[in-house]
Amino acid sequence: MIRLIWAKEVRAELYTWRSALWLLLASLIFSFTSYLLLTNKELTLLDQTELLWLLGKIIVGTALLMVTIDASSILTSEFEHHTAESLFIAPIRLRDLVIGKFLASLTLWGALYVVAVPYMIVAAAGTRLAPAFLGYVALLGTLGVAAMVLLALGIAFLFRSSKNALTTTLVVLLGLTVPALFTSALKSGFVARVFERINPVDSIFAALDNVLVDYQLSPLQNGRFLLPLAGFLVAAFAFAVFAARRFERQGIVRSAS
Amino acid sequence: MTQRLVILWAVLLAASASCVAAASAGAPLVLGIASAQTLNGVAGDYVTVAARIENTSDQAVSDVTTYLSLVNTADKLPVDLEDWSAEKGLYVGVIEPSQALPLDWRIHFVKPGRFALTVVALVAGREMPTVSPVVYFQVEPRNSLDPGHILPVALGMPVVLGLLLLLLNYRRRTRP
Numbered sequence: 001m002i003r004l005i006w007a008k009e010v011r012a013e014l015y016t017w018r019s020a021l022w023l024l025l026a027s028l029i030f031s032f033t034s035y036l037l038l039t040n041k042e043l044t045l046l047d048q049t050e051l052l053w054l055l056g057k058i059i060v061g062t063a064l065l066m067v068t069i070d071a072s073s074i075l076t077s078e079f080e081h082h083t084a085e086s087l088f089i090a091p092i093r094l095r096d097l098v099i100g101k102f103l104a105s106l107t108l109w110g111a112l113y114v115v116a117v118p119y120m121i122v123a124a125a126g127t128r129l130a131p132a133f134l135g136y137v138a139l140l141g142t143l144g145v146a147a148m149v150l151l152a153l154g155i156a157f158l159f160r161s162s163k164n165a166l167t168t169t170l171v172v173l174l175g176l177t178v179p180a181l182f183t184s185a186l187k188s189g190f191v192a193r194v195f196e197r198i199n200p201v202d203s204i205f206a207a208l209d210n211v212l213v214d215y216q217l218s219p220l221q222n223g224r225f226l227l228p229l230a231g232f233l234v235a236a237f238a239f240a241v242f243a244a245r246r247f248e249r250q251g252i253v254r255s256a257s
Numbered sequence: 258m259t260q261r262l263v264i265l266w267a268v269l270l271a272a273s274a275s276c277v278a279a280a281s282a283g284a285p286l287v288l289g290i291a292s293a294q295t296l297n298g299v300a301g302d303y304v305t306v307a308a309r310i311e312n313t314s315d316q317a318v319s320d321v322t323t324y325l326s327l328v329n330t331a332d333k334l335p336v337d338l339e340d341w342s343a344e345k346g347l348y349v350g351v352i353e354p355s356q357a358l359p360l361d362w363r364i365h366f367v368k369p370g371r372f373a374l375t376v377v378a379l380v381a382g383r384e385m386p387t388v389s390p391v392v393y394f395q396v397e398p399r400n401s402l403d404p405g406h407i408l409p410v411a412l413g414m415p416v417v418l419g420l421l422l423l424l425l426n427y428r429r430r431t432r433p
Contacts, residue, residue: 020425024418031411038404041368045301048401118414122406 001092005100009074010107026062026112030119033058037123048126049213052133055123056208059116060141061177063109064201067145068173071105071152072166079160098153098244105149106142113138129212136211136222140204143229147200148173150236154243176201200232285314286321286352286378288389291359296392300399302366306392308376310349311357320381321349323360330371330393340367349378369398 014020037043037051046054075098120137124130151172156165179187179195180202187196196202207225210216219226291307298304312318324346327336338345342364349358360376372394378387 020422024415024422027415027418031415034402034407034411038402038407041300044399044401045367046401051401115414115418118410122410123402125403125406 001096002100002103005092005097006103006107009101009104013070013104013108014111022066023111023115026066027115029062030055030059030116034119034123047213048123049129052120052123052127052129053208053212055119056133056137056212057205059113059120059137060144060204060208063112063141063145064148064173064177066112067105067109068148068152068169069166070108071101071149072156072169073162074101074105075153075156076160076162076165080162094244094248098240102146102149102153105152106146109141109145113141132211132217136208139226140207140229143226143233144200144204147229147233147236150233150240154236154240157240157243157247180205198228198231200229203228203232285312285316286318286380286387287311287313288323288376288378288387290376290390290392292392294390294392295395296364297395297397298366299397300366300369302396304364304366304394306362306364306374306376308360308362308389309357310352310360310378310387312352312354315354317351317353318380319351321352321378322380323347323349323376323378325362326375326377328373330373332370336372341365364394366394366396369396371395 012019014023033055037055043051043054116137117134120133121130124133148169152165152169155168155172159165159168176199179192180199182192187193196206203225207222207229210222210225216222287310289309289311291309292305296304296306308323310321310323325338325342327338327341328334329336342362344362347360349360352358362376364374374392374394376389380387
């Protein structure tokens, strides 16, 4: 059942040219970034490793934004298209439905990653960082995207409206991303330092910096960044489980389990 | 008698004129460049221009300020030093008789081109500044990324994806 739901969602997301247009837009963003890295006078002063770091941040940031927007509506669209009733009276367990939609959203991240791979390979040409660059963007992006998708699904269960779910999830994403873009001078206070340590987006950017600029390639050397990210994933999972159970308790849908 | 008075007047006039000229002329300072007269590098590099200021007189010179002047020799325009040097000027203060002081300036090659740098010393009350010999910069462009690798992907990927989407659309339309 999970596979059927996943396949249905992925077909809906990638089968028509309109629904897959976002992949082309993501590719244009990566192309524009690469063009800037080549031609912008300020950016060309940076070392190649710092350019890789910048490109990695753009790839993961784009993925977080696009997949979060998608995940915010992947569940609520069932309510708004009036397909929820027929879906929930079918012998489908809520758990299977959530897992299917979660995997469909992760597949979008996979598609985006595949589009980004050529950019990463050519940008890393001449360095020995290509495998680490590809590996860490995959690892950090998957952890971050999975957590944001779970958060978005949980929020969707609470609100059941695309507009509210999307707005709330985007505000959360902005709240995590904007401080991560602050310069280190703005992160000097105690509260800012604590938030920096627990902010998953900060952890993603800092881990990429640690790997690409400081050559700290082993996962052990990046444990202090991976742990907050894993913690955020666990918290998002717990939130999604809580929201789904609350959704069931309210009696709008009865799980077959 | 009149002739003697005229001569005396002329001598006094000449003496006072030489005093005024001495006051308004440049200070007895010599600015030299210890580093190479031409510095080559790539945009983004840092170099150090080592200058030396010396008081050649037997009197102390006070209120000495030194600063940099950078000109783009291709554009024939002065360059804003904002990103080129963290220290645009340096207040030296007093230079004792026969004293020589080193002046090191760390320069960041911000953009490619040909540039000319001079170190200028100003002394309060003096009309003429002291200027060092010119140091020339030849800054080559820096290419951290290889355009030969990046451009085919940057231009090709959107085209390939666009064609795939068109093919997808065509297949959907023509399928029974």
